[in-house]
Amino acid sequence: MVTIEEILNNNNETLKTQLTNENNRVKAIQAIIKYDLLKVAVNRSDYELIKEVLEYYPFHYKYSDYESIFSNVFKKSEHENTDGEVDDIVKLLIKTFIQESIKKRKEITENDDSLKLNEDVYFRNLILNIAIRSKNLLVVKYLIKSEDYCASIEDINTKDVYNEYPVVTALNDGNFKIFKYLLDHGADCNTTNNNGFSLFMISVFINKTEEFEYLTHNFSDKINEDERNVARATSKALENKNNTMEKMITDYCLIKNIKFNVYYNDSNYFMKKISDLVNIIKSNIFMIKFNLLMICFKLKTIFCVSLKNFILTRMNEMNLSWFIQCVCSNNINSIIYY
Known part of the structure; x- marks a missing residue:
């Protein structure tokens, strides 16, 4: 049976021999699981070992550690990349993950037609959300506009398989550059999270002044906020003592001709x-x-x-x-x- 020492010594031929030998295949796969070889290979940036492991052990959205593996590789690629190109390891993991996830989804939901059209976008956006949380703009761009992937406006505004919108993830957990990039490439400025809060409201409640400014200055004609929401946003900005945001809310109200009552839970x-x-x-x-x-x-x-x-x-x-x-x-x- 292949040992972790042999793998760590970069003896990939040992693993390959085990995997291609029908008698030892099961033991080799057990070694992949036991020693978490995919994570080991990713940490070592060992493309050949990653490729060998992926050929014999499926990497998909039910893989227990997929998010940490992607987060790891995205953070490593961000620091190590110097030519502005996504490296081959990232490309391999993304491609394999999407393909294997589609297969796995079909196994689980054999009679479910809900994901039949453009099924790959649900898993592509799942990876996109991880890239956003990792604050890796290069991978975000790769998944939206590249030779391998070209996301339509509909794709960008599609939830991932776990019902998260990329632009909401960008506002909550990303950074300004990624949030701006998504809006500039067609993300809906009126997108709401699973609790019904819009980008307008979220940015005020989590005190994201720069994001709020870009949103209201560039998309004020498209934003649809009722008086109640604007009042709640104003109340929150006052509570946060964010004078800049208060001014921007007022400017937005003037542009949209909105009059409102500041919202209070306490009637007294x-x-x-x-x-x-x-x-x-x-x-x-x-x-x-x-x-x-x-x-x-x-x-x-x-x-x-x-x-x-x-x-x-x-x-x-x-x-x-x-x-x-x-x-x-x-x-x-x-x-x-x-």
Whole structure:
């Protein structure tokens, strides 16, 4: 039986002899499993050994360690690559994985027609999502636009076999360059995750300012967000004290002519916070007075502010809620901006 020492000594002929010998084939495959030879070969960047192992032992989406193997090889190729080309090991693993996954899927779902059309895209996007999480833009480009793979807009906007959209993965776990690349190549700016949250909402809630800016500045005419979502996004940006994102949300609202009420879970918010509001206004009275005229003009509001009371007239709930949250979070910069 082939030993791990022989493999580590790069004696690939020993493995090949075992695999091609019908009497020893089972033992050799057992060695592949026992010593996790695919992972060993990948870690050693041993193309010939990888090729031998893949010929006799299937590598597909049910392989227990496929994600860590891809992550490993993607990270290694990113650091070692100098010519801007995906290396042969990456190409071999991707090609084999897609082919074997399609076979395995057909075995499991023999009577299921749900993946019959363009079946490879589900597994290609599974690898794409791993490349995104590994932050390997080179592999992302290879899977979308290369001689071997050319993804259509429909492909880019297809979930992988585990129901994950590449552009959502890019926003959550990738980086800005990959997120931008996907949008530039046809990813739908209105894509939602499995919980129904759009890219617009996700970027605000996880505080991805650069991604949010690119999304709203370049796709504002295509983004479809209702007033409730915009209000929730504004509330979250205020909570995060992200003045840049607040400004961008406001700019988006102006472009789309959106008016909204800032969203609160607590219906008694105003009553509970009014005393805090007065105290904070007191501590910032001069700054607020200085900008009061501009604020009143923007919000179409008349304010009467004194040290003892805070009187609001002709204030609709939309602007009152936004103003109170700004002040109660001591976010004077936002008030001044508006």
